[in-house]
Amino acid sequence: MTFWEKLEQAARRNRSLVCVGLDPFMGKLPDCVKETDRPFFEFNRQIIDATCDWVCCYKPQAAYYAGADRDNELKMTIEYIHERAPEVPVILDVKRGDIGSTAEQYAAEAFERYAADAVTVNPYMGFDAVKPFLDHADKGVIILCRTSNPHSGDFQNLVADGVPLYEHVARRVRDEWNYNRNAALVVGATYPEELSRLRSICPDLWFLVPGVGAQGGDLEKVVISGCNSAGNGIIVNSSRGIIFADRSEKFAVAAGEAAAKLRDQINSFRFRQS
Amino acid sequence: MTFWEKLEQAARRNRSLVCVGLDPFMGKLPDCVKETDRPFFEFNRQIIDATCDWVCCYKPQAAYYAGADRDNELKMTIEYIHERAPEVPVILDVKRGDIGSTAEQYAAEAFERYAADAVTVNPYMGFDAVKPFLDHADKGVIILCRTSNPHSGDFQNLVADGVPLYEHVARRVRDEWNYNRNAALVVGATYPEELSRLRSICPDLWFLVPGVGAQGGDLEKVVISGCNSAGNGIIVNSSRGIIFADRSEKFAVAAGEAAAKLRDQINSFRFRQS
Numbered sequence: 001m002t003f004w005e006k007l008e009q010a011a012r013r014n015r016s017l018v019c020v021g022l023d024p025f026m027g028k029l030p031d032c033v034k035e036t037d038r039p040f041f042e043f044n045r046q047i048i049d050a051t052c053d054w055v056c057c058y059k060p061q062a063a064y065y066a067g068a069d070r071d072n073e074l075k076m077t078i079e080y081i082h083e084r085a086p087e088v089p090v091i092l093d094v095k096r097g098d099i100g101s102t103a104e105q106y107a108a109e110a111f112e113r114y115a116a117d118a119v120t121v122n123p124y125m126g127f128d129a130v131k132p133f134l135d136h137a138d139k140g141v142i143i144l145c146r147t148s149n150p151h152s153g154d155f156q157n158l159v160a161d162g163v164p165l166y167e168h169v170a171r172r173v174r175d176e177w178n179y180n181r182n183a184a185l186v187v188g189a190t191y192p193e194e195l196s197r198l199r200s201i202c203p204d205l206w207f208l209v210p211g212v213g214a215q216g217g218d219l220e221k222v223v224i225s226g227c228n229s230a231g232n233g234i235i236v237n238s239s240r241g242i243i244f245a246d247r248s249e250k251f252a253v254a255a256g257e258a259a260a261k262l263r264d265q266i267n268s269f270r271f272r273q274s
Numbered sequence: 275m276t277f278w279e280k281l282e283q284a285a286r287r288n289r290s291l292v293c294v295g296l297d298p299f300m301g302k303l304p305d306c307v308k309e310t311d312r313p314f315f316e317f318n319r320q321i322i323d324a325t326c327d328w329v330c331c332y333k334p335q336a337a338y339y340a341g342a343d344r345d346n347e348l349k350m351t352i353e354y355i356h357e358r359a360p361e362v363p364v365i366l367d368v369k370r371g372d373i374g375s376t377a378e379q380y381a382a383e384a385f386e387r388y389a390a391d392a393v394t395v396n397p398y399m400g401f402d403a404v405k406p407f408l409d410h411a412d413k414g415v416i417i418l419c420r421t422s423n424p425h426s427g428d429f430q431n432l433v434a435d436g437v438p439l440y441e442h443v444a445r446r447v448r449d450e451w452n453y454n455r456n457a458a459l460v461v462g463a464t465y466p467e468e469l470s471r472l473r474s475i476c477p478d479l480w481f482l483v484p485g486v487g488a489q490g491g492d493l494e495k496v497v498i499s500g501c502n503s504a505g506n507g508i509i510v511n512s513s514r515g516i517i518f519a520d521r522s523e524k525f526a527v528a529a530g531e532a533a534a535k536l537r538d539q540i541n542s543f544r545f546r547q548s
Contacts, residue, residue, distance in 0.1 A: 112341075156398070
């Protein structure tokens with residue numbers, strides 16, 4: 001089964017467009033997991049147990065594991081998701097981008113070493129930096145387009161031939177890079193007008209939408225602007241809003257409740273729309 | 275001492291603008307190291323011993339270690355350089371780029387976990403994705419501008435306000451991102467005209483120049499186009515041309531000779547120019 005088939009199945013089964021970002025940070029972990037041998041894994045395991053019926057996918061951010069020298073706990077986390085919730089796919093958020101022979105190594109990192117189902121990549125270096133990922137037809141390749149951060153417009157908003165850079169990226173992905181029907185775009189929740197514009201340009205692409213919750217994106221606008229005509233097509237990522245919803249020993253229960261609540265809120269806007 | 279002070283000192287001491295790219299790949303390693311417990315480290319150690327008098331820096335490409343699940347050998351390699359050749363700085367080639375809080379984790383990965391002196395980063399997400407690196411004033415931050423790969427022009431050559439995207443990046447780095455005097459640009463050897471243009475726009479920035487050798491960049495044009503008025507300002511990276519110059523048990527001697535030869539070739543063009 002490809003990443004997208006798996007995603008669509010999980011989204012249907014759990015009636016959910018929620019992605020939980022697994023971004024553990026030692027300073028924010030509850031004491032009860034901080035003191036274990038593998039705090040990131042232990043934290044994630046309990047979060048996964050509590051949320052796996054309310055989500056369509058998980059998205060660990062590789063930087064949090066790399067910065068803390070805990071790659072092994074990233075690997076264990078993804079293995080655990082595959083065992084505990086085999087119907088829920090995993091996006092490894094790495095935003096890699098490098099020349100072809102090097103990108104092949106990064107594809108090996110994501111798809112073999114970590115057994116992720118999908119990966120995020122950076123388009124700045126052009127097609128040959130993305131192709132080694134796209135060639136894995138069963139894997140998802142989610143390309144940065146319009147990101148959610150405050151200075152994302154520095155270059156993404158530059159207008160060339162009457163069209164901003166991020167729209168050039170979207171068109172290129174739609175017209176040329178999606179030859180295996182496995183490409184998608186990262187479009188931040190903080191720019192709903194641009195999300196809407198990108199939906200009209202790319203009616204059939206999935207968008208990974210970070211930036212609701214802690215980053216301030218308006219959920220209703222995101223759902224209305226981002227969903228396709230079937231009320232699908234967006235993966236709404238929330239990290240801190242779910243995993244750090246409560247920082248006591250009840251963190252996992254709180255995360256499950258936050259994930260369920262986000263799912264229901266999204267669905268209320270989806271169903272109102274359709 | 276900052277990265278740039280260290281680099282300038284090594285460049286002067288070794289009369290060299292050569293950077294050796296430490297990109298080991300299991301399929302290309304000589305049998306005599308392939309059979310050891312830590313083949314990447316063992317290979318690098320011998321390469322470092324043989325080349326450290328002919329270079330101004332080293333540049334391990336993180337992807338090769340990540341793809342092969344050999345991060346520990348990357349760490350050992352950088353530690354070994356700091357011990358064996360403490361005057362020679364290390365650029366960790368990671369090309370990271372992510373939102374601020376995540377970029378801080380990547381900065382911790384590069385500067386704390388791996389103890390690199392400098393790092394490569396991707397500008398697509400804008401200032402707040404690069405700032406966590408730039409804020410380490412003693413570290414070098416080398417930002418992708420015009421890369422050497424075949425499809426690098428897909429977006430980098432898009433013209434906005436009369437200027438290609440890569441030039442917007444260069445101007446932004448020159449005017450705004452270099453507040454700690456620790457920023458530089460990646461400019462591929464395969465586009466000498468653009469290298470020349472960027473040198474005229476940014477007379478005081480250092481350029482990391484990949485793409486000579488295996489990727490086909492013309493060395494003479496690179497030196498003439500890229501050096502600043504003092505015959506400095508470029509770091510010429512060669513990976514495969516040096517580390518895989520010979521694949522027998524004499525690989526290290528051959529790497530030393532290849533590094534010395536590249537150094538001398540570059541110097542012949544530098545000195546002819548000035």
